Amino acid sequence: MPGRAEGKVVIVTGGARGIGAAICRLLAKEGAKVAITDILDEDGRKLEEEIKEQGGIAKYYHMDVTKENEVKETFAQIAKDFGKIDGLVNNAGIAGANKPTHEITEEEWDKVMAVNVKGVFFCTKHAIPYMKEAGGGSIVNIASIYGLIGNADVPPYHASKGAVIAMTKNDATIYAKDNIRVNAVCPGFTWTKMVEDYIIKSGMSIEEGKKAIASLQFGRLIDPEDQAYAVLYLISDESRNVTGTTLVIDFGYTAK
Numbered sequence: 001m002p003g004r005a006e007g008k009v010v011i012v013t014g015g016a017r018g019i020g021a022a023i024c025r026l027l028a029k030e031g032a033k034v035a036i037t038d039i040l041d042e043d044g045r046k047l048e049e050e051i052k053e054q055g056g057i058a059k060y061y062h063m064d065v066t067k068e069n070e071v072k073e074t075f076a077q078i079a080k081d082f083g084k085i086d087g088l089v090n091n092a093g094i095a096g097a098n099k100p101t102h103e104i105t106e107e108e109w110d111k112v113m114a115v116n117v118k119g120v121f122f123c124t125k126h127a128i129p130y131m132k133e134a135g136g137g138s139i140v141n142i143a144s145i146y147g148l149i150g151n152a153d154v155p156p157y158h159a160s161k162g163a164v165i166a167m168t169k170n171d172a173t174i175y176a177k178d179n180i181r182v183n184a185v186c187p188g189f190t191w192t193k194m195v196e197d198y199i200i201k202s203g204m205s206i207e208e209g210k211k212a213i214a215s216l217q218f219g220r221l222i223d224p225e226d227q228a229y230a231v232l233y234l235i236s237d238e239s240r241n242v243t244g245t246t247l248v249i250d251f252g253y254t255a256k
């Protein structure tokens with residue numbers, strides 16, 4: 001049987017590790033040709049080899065999402081290598097400074113916005129022409145539950161993910177006529193390097209941190225693969241009538 005993403009060419013930003021790597025592995029397993037993009041070259045190349053060894057198709061590209069020319073040139077190369085682009089997962093993101101709003105510097109604010117918001121803008125901007133040429137496509141933006149609720153921490157991150165959700169809905173309405181769908185996934189606390197760093201900076205041990213975070217989600221700490229399956233659904237034709245939606249994978253955190 002063909003895979004759920006068979007024949008699709010999908011770019012994944014921030015694809016070298018964490019949720020991004022899980023997305024790349026699953027999409028490749030389900031038949032997609034995956035363009036792994038990141039600035040973590042060693043991790044990215046290792047992932048490319050891992051996917052190839054397992055029979056998948058993948059290629060790593062060094063790309064900084066904050067640099068428009070780099071995005072434009074990388075996407076052109078991906079289209080040349082694979083023949084088209086019909087999927088994009090805007091996953092690259094950083095947490096940024098964890099201070100009250102009145103203590104955040106302009107530099108700290110701009111650093112988060114450059115990756116989490118401007119990066120989504122640049123990648124969407126330069127993917128759209130290829131998707132129009134392909135007759136349609138699917139864009140999945142990785143937002144966060146922190147774009148939906150407040151938690152008295154990381155103000156730039158909250159603001160950036162709220163912006164990504166708004167961009168998702170607006171772009172969905174702009175490009176529906178072109179058969180280009182735009183959706184967002186909002187992960188809850190998922191075990192990644194970002195969450196591990198968050199725990200370490202809080203002063204807790206890893207085990208204490210895991211328990212504390214899991215307690216917010218009815219005892220569950222979510223795996224990156226759980227987020228990857230949400231992305232797979234939105235990239236696949238199974239979701240052909242789904243656009244402008246926000247899929248929350250948080251095991252009930254935001255339901256309380």
